[in-house]
Amino acid sequence: xxxxxxxxxxxxxxxxxxxxxxxxxxxxxxxxxxxxxxxxxxxxxxxxxxxxxxxxxxxxxxxxxxxxxxxxxxxxxxxxxxxxxxxxxxxxxxxxxxxxxxxxxxxxxxxxxxxxxxxxxxxxxxxxxxxxxxxxxxxxxxxxxxxxxxxxxxxxxxxxxxxxxxxxxxxxxxxxxxxxxxxxxxxxxxxxxxxxxxxxxxxxxxxxxxxxxxxxxxxxxxxxxxxxxxxx
Amino acid sequence: xxxxxxxxxxxxxxxxxxxxxxxxxxxxxxxxxxxxxxxxxxxxxxxxxxxxxxxxxxxxxxxxxxxxxxxxxxxxxxxxxxxxxxxxxxxxxxxxxxxxxxxxxxxxxxxxxxxxxxxxxxxxxxxxxxxxxxxxxxxxxxxxxxxxxxxxxxxxxxxxxxxxxxxxxxxxxxxxxxxxxxxxxxxxxxxxxxxxxxxxxxxxxxxxxxxxxxxxxxxxxxxxxxxxxxxx
Numbered sequence: 001x002x003x004x005x006x007x008x009x010x011x012x013x014x015x016x017x018x019x020x021x022x023x024x025x026x027x028x029x030x031x032x033x034x035x036x037x038x039x040x041x042x043x044x045x046x047x048x049x050x051x052x053x054x055x056x057x058x059x060x061x062x063x064x065x066x067x068x069x070x071x072x073x074x075x076x077x078x079x080x081x082x083x084x085x086x087x088x089x090x091x092x093x094x095x096x097x098x099x100x101x102x103x104x105x106x107x108x109x110x111x112x113x114x115x116x117x118x119x120x121x122x123x124x125x126x127x128x129x130x131x132x133x134x135x136x137x138x139x140x141x142x143x144x145x146x147x148x149x150x151x152x153x154x155x156x157x158x159x160x161x162x163x164x165x166x167x168x169x170x171x172x173x174x175x176x177x178x179x180x181x182x183x184x185x186x187x188x189x190x191x192x193x194x195x196x197x198x199x200x201x202x203x204x205x206x207x208x209x210x211x212x213x214x215x216x217x218x219x220x221x222x223x224x225x226x227x228x229x230x231x232x
Numbered sequence: 233x234x235x236x237x238x239x240x241x242x243x244x245x246x247x248x249x250x251x252x253x254x255x256x257x258x259x260x261x262x263x264x265x266x267x268x269x270x271x272x273x274x275x276x277x278x279x280x281x282x283x284x285x286x287x288x289x290x291x292x293x294x295x296x297x298x299x300x301x302x303x304x305x306x307x308x309x310x311x312x313x314x315x316x317x318x319x320x321x322x323x324x325x326x327x328x329x330x331x332x333x334x335x336x337x338x339x340x341x342x343x344x345x346x347x348x349x350x351x352x353x354x355x356x357x358x359x360x361x362x363x364x365x366x367x368x369x370x371x372x373x374x375x376x377x378x379x380x381x382x383x384x385x386x387x388x389x390x391x392x393x394x395x396x397x398x399x400x401x402x403x404x405x406x407x408x409x410x411x412x413x414x415x416x417x418x419x420x421x422x423x424x425x426x427x428x429x430x431x432x433x434x435x436x437x438x439x440x441x442x443x444x445x446x447x448x449x450x451x452x453x454x455x456x457x458x459x460x461x462x463x464x
Binding site: 004005006007008009012035038042045046175176177178179184188 | 236237238239240241244247267270274277278407408409410411416420
């Protein structure tokens with residue numbers, strides 16, 4: 001398996017390139033519009049065929065690159081079941097396994113940051129957590145039908161029950177961390193460790209964060225597979 | 233082995249944390265002054281003992297965190313032989329192997345970006361290339377006694393002769409790439425691929441880059457193990 005973590009500095013977003021190095025089948029998870037040229041060049045350089053782009057959720061802080069990549073490569077756009085993205089080619093539901101050559105990608109419904117969010121477990125070892133679980137943090141729950149109680153349940157019951165050595169690759173990091181493990185986050189995540197569900201809900205309700213700068217633009221654009229930006 | 237890539241957004245610098253998970257011995261390669269608190273916290277969280285900080289070279293674009301980390305943890309500061317860093321505890325020379333628990337770190341002299349630069353090969357698989365080799369690029373050669381001809385020789389003769397699958401972890405990346413391989417860089421690096429030594433020298437001589445913003449501050453600070461900043 002080829003596994004590449006890619007970073008967008010402006011929005012501190014991680015995109016992931018996964019490929020079967022035998023069949024050359026590839027997928028991108030959470031591509032960023034401004035990085036489409038970089039990502040498409042990398043696919044070409046490595047002689048990979050982009051089968052699909054996969055979203056963890058409808059992002060509020062950046063516009064997806066899926067629309068442009070679909071035009072450039074004829075890949076599919078796959079999104080979580082119930083995400084309000086009518087232009088997607090396919091949805092993926094909880095526990096569904098996607099195949100990419102000989103790689104398997106299991107979707108784990110981890111709602112709470114938004115009301116339709118999937119984490120993706122690659123070959124049982126690499127967990128892409130989107131905005132459900134960050135390294136020593138988690139995504140906010142105060143817009144897009146977020147729900148702190150549901151996020152607590154999903155993270156503690158569906159992610160923290162995976163083996164300790166599972167690698168945690170988040171959708172963002174703002175402090176320069178690139179990877180963690182389930183074992184680490186269970187013990188060291190200040191949002192979850194030692195907190196009850198009620199304490200977590202109180203904490204998340206008191207964050208008082210400003211809205212993401214790109215939110216008004218990004219949410220409708222992402223509901224259209226990033227196509228809004230394509231027409232500009 | 234625990235291997236963590238850490239990023240400083242302001243200077244696009246990668247720091248590497250390497251540790252033997254049995255003995256808990258750890259090393260940091262190219263720590264950044266502004267990230268000392270983050271890196272020291274991570275050492276504590278993972279219950280690691282920082283044996284040494286290792287520099288690839290005297291940086292011109294950021295101040296090393298070694299001085300502060302040495303005060304906080306009593307680690308050693310190890311620098312390339314001939315680097316003008318008189319406050320270091322130890323130097324490392326070409327082909328010398330440093331031990332970190334059961335991990336071995338082999339220094340490979342890769343001068344050219346500066347006149348004293350080491351790459352470090354960790355357990356034969358992870359190559360930390362500092363500013364000698366970037367992903368699809370390389371460090372500039374127009375100050376600090378840089379020499380494009382020497383850089384060409386070192387990269388093509390000492391790095392590109394390693395196995396194709398060797399993982400390349402650079403000292404910086406400005407486009408969001410995190411890792412590459414020797415096989416990829418041999419085929420896809422626009423600075424080196426298909427270029428003769430003379431062509432490379434001409435290319436590097438015509439880059440006309442501005443000096444790094446922090447250069448006048450960083451070079452003398454790094455020659456003093458970052459201690460200059462400590463006294464401010």
